[in-house]
Amino acid sequence: MKRTSLLTEWLPPLVVIVSAFAIWEAGVALLRVPEFILPGPSAVWVALVKWREAIWFNASQTLYTTLVGFAMALAGGMGLGLAIGYSTLVYRALYPLLVAFNSVPKAAIVPVLVIWFGIGTVPAILTAFLISFFPIVVNVATGLATMEPELQDVLRSLGASKREIFMKVGIPRSLPYFFASLKVSVTLAFVGAVISETVAANKGIGYLMIAASSRFEVPLVFAGLIVVAAMGVALFAFFAVIEHRLTGWAYRGPALTV
Numbered sequence: 191m192k193r194t195s196l197l198t199e200w201l202p203p204l205v206v207i208v209s210a211f212a213i214w215e216a217g218v219a220l221l222r223v224p225e226f227i228l229p230g231p232s233a234v235w236v237a238l239v240k241w242r243e244a245i246w247f248n249a250s251q252t253l254y255t256t257l258v259g260f261a262m263a264l265a266g267g268m269g270l271g272l273a274i275g276y277s278t279l280v281y282r283a284l285y286p287l288l289v290a291f292n293s294v295p296k297a298a299i300v301p302v303l304v305i306w307f308g309i310g311t312v313p314a315i316l317t318a319f320l321i322s323f324f325p326i327v328v329n330v331a332t333g334l335a336t337m338e339p340e341l342q343d344v345l346r347s348l349g350a351s352k353r354e355i356f357m358k359v360g361i362p363r364s365l366p367y368f369f370a371s372l373k374v375s376v377t378l379a380f381v382g383a384v385i386s387e388t389v390a391a392n393k394g395i396g397y398l399m400i401a402a403s404s405r406f407e408v409p410l411v412f413a414g415l416i417v418v419a420a421m422g423v424a425l426f427a428f429f430a431v432i433e434h435r436l437t438g439w440a441y442r443g444p445a446l447t448v
Contacts, residue, residue, distance in 0.1 A: 199307040229409040234416060237409035243396065252383055255311055256421075259318025260379040264372070266319075267326025271368075274327065275360065276335025285331075291413035292324040297385050304390040313385040314394060321382035322375035333364025369433035370386050376425045380418055 217223075218230040225233055238245065243436045274281045296317055303313035337360055345359065387396025395414045402410035 197279050216265025218356065226406045226408050229412055230387055233409040237407070237413040238416070241410055241413065245313045245395075245413060245417055248393055248395050248398040248414075249421065251311070251393045252314075252387065253421055254379070255387075255394065256318050256376075256379045256383045259315040259383060260322055260376055262315070262319040263323040263326055263375060263379065267371075267375075268330055271327045271364075272334070272361070274331040275364070281331070281335075288324060288327060296321045297389070300386050300389045303386070308389045309392060310349040313390055314383045314396075316383040317386040319381040319382070321385075322379040325375045326368070326371045326379065329367040330364055333367030333423070334360045337363055364438075366433070366437045369429060369437060372429045373426050373433070376429060379420045379421045384418060 215230045215232060218228055229237075237291075252276045270284070274284060299320065300313060300317055303316050306314070307313055345354075379392035383394065384396040388400050389396075395418050399411045399414040402408075402414070
């Protein structure tokens, strides 16, 4: 039964991925698209093997900046989301400011970060933090704010204080929202890190892609894209597994892991 469940879960996306790569390869071959415009998966694989050491080095840098920025967003977003969800005053004071700040394109902030901190790792970490911070705040606050008033009334009638309701009911109830935000934010953190690396960095996948594109090594550019996508999918799946184990109670059927 368990083996059947695993096949049902993993076989469809595997078939789709393999089919997409096959169609990609066939389309490039049939249309005779030049490699410097759109390389086929086989050419990208050759680039992955040929430049594996450089890709590994730069991918490690991107993963590091992404995880550090995401960890900062996780700590700050969780704390601020809990504060906004707990206090109406904090919500009214900070939420409009957060929405306004989130409306600013993060790519426009990168040059400012470079002026403040110079070219390198710090702007990439801060960009990853800034772009992944808001979804965590919003989802945690939403999970707390949408707790049914009837449930709160029943708990108060039983003698529960606001703090007890918040700690024992509000926080557990917001966990599905929290994990949903993590799956979104961790992929956004990669976006922020790579954006910064393409603008102002001397290492990382973004820097590697810019350097490769300047030499028209398009297979290497696509290799960088695939590596970033693979890392994003891996972290997404990691948090999906944790969500499935910790918040299965929140679903009528089997908890969704994607």
